[in-house]
Amino acid sequence: MRPYSLPLALRLLRTYATGPRSRLKPALSLEHFLQRARVLSFYRTILRGTREIRDPTTKTETRRFAREEFERHRGVTDLSHIRYLLSTGKTEWESMERYISGL
Numbered sequence: 001m002r003p004y005s006l007p008l009a010l011r012l013l014r015t016y017a018t019g020p021r022s023r024l025k026p027a028l029s030l031e032h033f034l035q036r037a038r039v040l041s042f043y044r045t046i047l048r049g050t051r052e053i054r055d056p057t058t059k060t061e062t063r064r065f066a067r068e069e070f071e072r073h074r075g076v077t078d079l080s081h082i083r084y085l086l087s088t089g090k091t092e093w094e095s096m097e098r099y100i101s102g103l
Contacts, residue, residue, distance in 0.1 A: 035082045043070055046093055052100050
């Protein structure tokens with residue numbers, strides 16, 4: 001007789017379902033959640049603002065640059081660093097907006 005009475009597929013399923021590893025990410029703190037919402041809102045603001053750029057090449061390059069910058073800082077978890085990046089990003093975007101409206 002086998003050491004286990006359950007079929008192999010059922011044993012694997014049970015092991016996976018009750019295993020120590022979870023596929024869920026740890027929950028965000030409230031402050032991280034709020035900062036994440038602010039960052040996403042800022043990203044959407046940039047995308048909406050680039051609609052005003054008439055030249056398609058410039059529009060594409062601006063959007064690509066913004067996405068690359070956000071992706072580059074995706075792993076930042078320190079709240080003060082997130083606030084700093086958001087603040088400097090907004091300042092840069094405001095100056096860029098003035099340039100865009102002048103076109």
